Amino acid sequence: MRPPVILLLLGFLLPASQTFAFKANDFKTCAQSGFCRRGRALSARALAAGSSWRFPYSIDPSSILLAPDQASFTASVKSALYPEVNFGLDVRLHDDGVVRVRMDETGGLRKRYDEAANWALVAPPSISRDIVWKVGKGTVHAVYGEKKNIEVVVEFDPLRVTLLRDGVEQVVLNDRGLLHMEHFRTKDDTKPVTIQDGEGEAQTTLQLNNRAWFEGEEQDAWWEETWSSWTDSKPKGPESLSLDVTFPNHRHVYGIPQHATNLSLPTTTGPDAGYTDPYRLYNSDVFEYLVSSPVSLYGSVPLMHAHNAKSTVAIFNAVGSDTWIDVGRTESGTETHWISESGILDVFLLPGPTPTDVFAQYTRLTGTAPLPAHWALGYHQCRWNYVSSDDVRSVQRRLDDENMPVDAFWLDIEYSEGHKYFIWDKKNFPDPVEMIKDVEALERRMVIIVDPHLKRDSSYPVYKAASDLESLVKPKSGSGEYEGWCWPGSSSWVDFFNPKSWDMWVSFFKTKSVDGRWSWTESTENVGIWNDMNEPSVFNGPEISMPRDNVHYGGWEHRDVHNINGMLFTNQTYNALMHRSDPPKRPFVLTRSFYAGSQRFGAMWTGDNVGTWEHMAIGIKMVLANGLGGFGFGGSDVGGFFGNPDPEMLVRWYAVGAFSPFFRAHAHIDSKRREPYLLDEPYKSMLRDVLRLRYAMLPVWYTAFREMSATGIPILRPQYVVFPEDSEGFAIDDQFYVGSSGLLVKPVTTRGATSASVYLSDPQIYYDYFTFHTYPAPAKKVARGRTVTVPAALHQIPLLIRGGSIVPTRERPRRSSALMRNDPFTLRVALSSDGSAAGEIYLDDGEGYGYTNGEFVWRQFGAETKKGGWGKGEELKIWSKDWARQGGSNDVVVYNPANAFANSVSGVRMERVIVVGVGSRPTVVSVNGGSTVEWEWQGGIGYGATTESKAGVLVIRDPAVGIASDWQIAVVF
């Protein structure tokens, strides 16, 4: 029941003390969610029963059927609770060693939702051709791996699946006997068994429930379920899925984004639990979310990594419904419990054994992020809202006046008339195409928002088309159009599960109308698209989303597909942009909601954060966690969406943004304007420096994006990913490495800081990126890491370059990234403790798909110190060689060093080589064994240094060697 209106009115008149706060009442706790309550109660009963706990599920040995490839088998599963119900098990071994375990109810009253993996997976996985299941007496098992040290064992009774490496248990399914698939039943079936006892009038009714030991006494929320003012009709009754996953030997688990919490997930069960509720995956539009909480946020990736010093494994649970995950710690490992509202069991065991292997295994399943448009790595200027086309022009002009680089200007919802997306509000945007072209004249781009809710207005062609095609989400009746409340008021939602909507969506984005159909002629082929509110956010719906009994294409309920819904929206937008021009340009789509596989369709951001130091700090952890979940192209709103950050906070936040894969400043409509040119000095110049640093480092970022697109390794790499054996680093989540560049960043997220502590895992020399101050390698005997203190006044960013790295930059400030395309490069060669270094650069046209035909430049840089090469002293050689041909990656299929792109940059040179860690003055520097070039040596200590001091730096002046050609520079001492 809703409180009477009059009470609300009174409440409205009272001072609003909670104006800025997370509204916990808008979202369910586990205790308010029927199936989660049942799941947790089940686990509590198991815990109480201890060793006497019985496991109801078992495999019928006689049913085992090995597929002809012998890498897959199926079997019947029985539940002791319901002997009459049939379940089918399907276990497959992929050729990369991933194990897929599927279980579904067979011959039931209805069909469980089994399409989650279809949306998540990039392609059907290839089944192994050489791994063979062996059927034994009580088990089916397989041994594989190069060293034949991986073993998968499927036990019959009870049903249990174990993955072992070198005889050590890595991950176990149903180790605790919490596996439970609630089968479909009718309401009549579920009347308690009644036994009448006694005689005559003294009859007593005894209710006997012989499954209560497992399922509990009550039929808790099996059917209709009411929460707050909403009632979920639950026409299918109970259908939840409970599964326990144990990592017996891994005490750190990561992943299951998106949550505002530590990277190494705190526990949710046990006496020292970090949180009382389980982690939840149920895509939600959470207003001003808490900075440490297990509540669900905008996106869900049901992937969990487990890590120890010897191995990393992961499980991917392909489920699209509301899912709660308890995490508990055992003496030597971690136990988790996954409780989902609906869907089949479809779990992938990723055997690792390194973090890198897990990234590869996961992205082989769900796909890697495509190489983004180069401009998308620049600085994005956004606000809710730039109010007119002249406002946009003015923001552009003022950034240019201040020589602050920027690549994209964004328009939030107010560009549209009555929040009818695509339809310009001509009062304020009378000349949209001219405005977009004014931005594009500086080779910048505009990104414009298009949300999934459509204003129910038959004069709105987008709504009309979707309505005519009957491709809108339906209410629980299964017919008509679901009507909810969002920005435009009364709205309906496109059902992107309906294939009919796909072609429609493509046609909308055409800049020229095709076959007289409505299309967005008032746009250009370069416009990027921002997909927001795709959880979906419904203002008057339960948990600010759709009712779970809404109906999607194929008759599936919203509850079955909720977490997948947001991904399909960006999938189709991405597809539409891909089809917008011929030849296609790389689409840019930003999404708020996401699911496993969303990385294939663009970038994400961490939603509506708040301008506080805590939110700045948690944003970093969230971006790191999303990277582990395959979605590395992310960032959080610089400055915080809500509130008015002071200049100090803003300067620090820009530094955070400059080291995020996606770098966008955004602000709420109620906040003061805070574009970087509005700040007073010295802050304004600090922001300009940060922006320029980002642009100088674009070659590093782009190269890291290439690597992520090929390998799935995230761009921002937390400590444990780079040093998986250093247990001291497992919980570190406030510093990270940028790709393979050797750059280590620790953004400052506290007020008044003047220094920062940076943890270094490896016995390697590090240099301050800006001052070349040395952090020498410890004596070799010391195996443990070390903490160093790095200056971090407001104008400084704790940024170290690891000895042994070569970092390419472009240091000429330009207005946009595209205008740097002919600029020369600077190389920073940071010599390692043994005097060597390596690095790489990847370049292409940044916009089209020529790179898939080998049109790119991919170089490896190297440096090596030799003793006595020239008869006396040392010789240092620095070189560039083609890397596409020489083993950079197996992914390069077509490549010709003289390709069109390489030719276009053949005039682009290396203008400066800075060698860091040169301890003595050279005598001569020559290029390609011939001409000598000018150089300057700034005295300091060399790479073998054992003290903190300033490193000696050799600046080689304009060696005039090409970025796309082979060369060698010799430094003779």
Place this chain on the structure above:
Amino acid sequence: MYSWLFLAILPLPALSVLDKTHGVPPSLVAKYAPANSASGAGQTWTCLDGSKQISWNAVNDDYCDCPDGTDEPGTSACPNGVFFCKNAGHIGSTIPSSRVNDGLCEPECCDGSDEAPGACPDTCKAVGEEYRKKAEAERKLRKTGSKIRASYIAFAHKEKKRLEGALVDLEQEIATREKEVERLTDIAKRTESLSAKELERKKQSPLYQSLLTHHTALKSLQHDYKKHTEREKVLGEILDALRTGYNPNYQDMAVLEAVRGWETLAGLPHINNVRKGEDEDSAAAETPQSPQEDKKEDEEDGLWSAERTERELNKLLNVDHVTLLLEHEKVVGEPSSHSILLDVTAYLPDSFIPPYLAFRENLLSWLELLGIKAGSSDTSSEANRARQALSDAEHSLKLTRDELQTAHEDLSDIFNAEGFGAEGEWKKLDGLCLEKDMGEYTYEVCLFDEARQKPNKGGSSFSLGKFTSWNKLAEPGTPEYYTRQRYTQGAKCWNGPQRSLELILTCGTENVLLTVSEPEKCEYQITGTTPALCLPVEEERRDEL
């Protein structure tokens, strides 16, 4: 604006043959020469800030050597450099070095010298012509505008004279009125002393005492009633604003509930239906139902309507109780002894007797008319009249003094740099109201007074603020100072700040508003033109020199 370039592939090393003075402004060309006469590699050059000596060959070689960026005037090598383009046929211009060789032809460099030779066309002839045309048009506009401005200045001088004259008049008037007050004070004092004693006795009547209590009670109730009515009105306005301005901001269903609750209470149709109907102009469907209910209430128990209550209540409260007391006596008791009032003349100065008698006749006939006269007057009402006359005179005096004060202030503002400008050019525009129809709203700015946002489809208008200051970021008296006006302390936004407005003005031949925007919530920006900003053209030229 910018023309696109196809990439020109440059041989390595790039730009090796660039002229050493490429990109150097004429004033510095002399400094771009080698320091010594030695030829070839031996020649040196010193950075313009004197910080470093470099090889002459290193000037304009596309590598930054000087910390001040002066060794690369013609390339983009130095991040802090500037580039000069000659723009022969037009006016020379500088751009940051970061815009040199970036593939775009800068509009500032119509000669195309900012990019590789041949990459950008030389458009200086056309650009120069266009520029001169524009400058001429601008000059003409200024000239016309400045004539109008001169008329404003003349107005200010006239106004000054008028005010000065008014000051003299007002001061005289004050002197007269002061005397009048003095005289009436005297009369009142005397009248009161005569009647006071008798009156005090009569006031002891329980009926009179009760009347006083009733009066106080009624007054208190009226006070409370007004307070509540006012409060309800404000709440109604807040809720109306919420209802019409409601955006499901914060996704807050509580707000929606509040809107719906208000609509039910106030008998309004649901705003969403009204909005839906907007296109079909059916917003008229919005007919409040509440008045009918009010009528029904009126008829109950013969009670007064709200309107009548207000009217009658004021009348009741304004009744002079002393008069009433005396009239009461006339009705219930026998005629009292000979009234002092009728003998008042005995105490009046001779010169005042005739007007007094006339006044008394009037008063008595008025009383007769109302049927409450008793053929004779009495002391207390006479005292009342005297008091009233005094109070009226005092009030008039105060008004005149205020008028004088205002006239003084106006006079000092006219030629005040922080007021109507040093030349008084803004005085003419004081209180001038300008309007701009933006579709949904009409924006009205009454200069130096108040700005308002008025909905075109009905509903209450909101103050965007009252004039508070000129451009605070500029020195008073400078032209820049008068280009911006701040209006602040407007109506408060729901869940936001008080509305405010920045009015940005430029020279134009008319006083007109051009654009309206809201760059931040509830902070408006309106642009417009006014002749008051059109400085005489000659003066402008002097400034430029």
